[in-house]
Amino acid sequence: MIKIKIIGKGLIKGLKVTLKAFFRKPVTVMYPYHKLPVPERGQGLIRLRVTQLEPEPRFKCTACGICAKNCPQHCIEVVKKENDKQPEIYTVNYGLCMFCRICIDVCPFNALEQTQEYELIGESRLDFIRTKEQLMMKTVFIEPEKETASKKEV
Ligand code: SF4
C-alpha cells in the first residue's frame, strides 16, 4: 500500500512537469523557415572589404599576411599579387575557423569585416574553403569617419 502511494506521488509530479511544458511557448523555431535574430555582437562569417567594385574589385587588404600569421587555426592563406598591394589568393578555411576574430583585430588596414551570417553548408570539406571572390563584400566599404562627415555636410 505504501509502495503504491509513493509511485502515485511521483507520477503526479511528472505529469505536472509535462503539463507545464505543454502550455509553455516553445523555445525552438522551425529552422530554416523561421530564423531567430542574431544578437548585435554575434560573430559570423568573415568578409573582405572592398574600396571599389567596378571595373574590377579592389580590396582594402594589402596582402601583408598579418592575419594569416596570427590566426590560431592556420585557416587563412594569403598570397600577394606581383607589383600590386592586393591579394592574388586569399582564402579562409571555415572548416577550421573558430570565429575568434583575431584576424580582424590584428589587421592594420581594417580590411576585414565580421558579419552576422552564420549559415555554412557544404557537401565536402573543400566547400568550406572560401576564395577571395566568395569572401568579398558586395558593397563598397566607406570609412565611418568619412560617412559621418558627409552626413554633416548635408
Ligand atoms: S592583415 Fe589585413 S591587410 Fe593584411 S593580409 Fe590580412 S586582411 Fe589583408
Ligand code: SF4
Ligand atoms: S576568426 Fe580566428 S580562427 Fe577564424 S580566420 Fe580569423 S583568426 Fe582564424
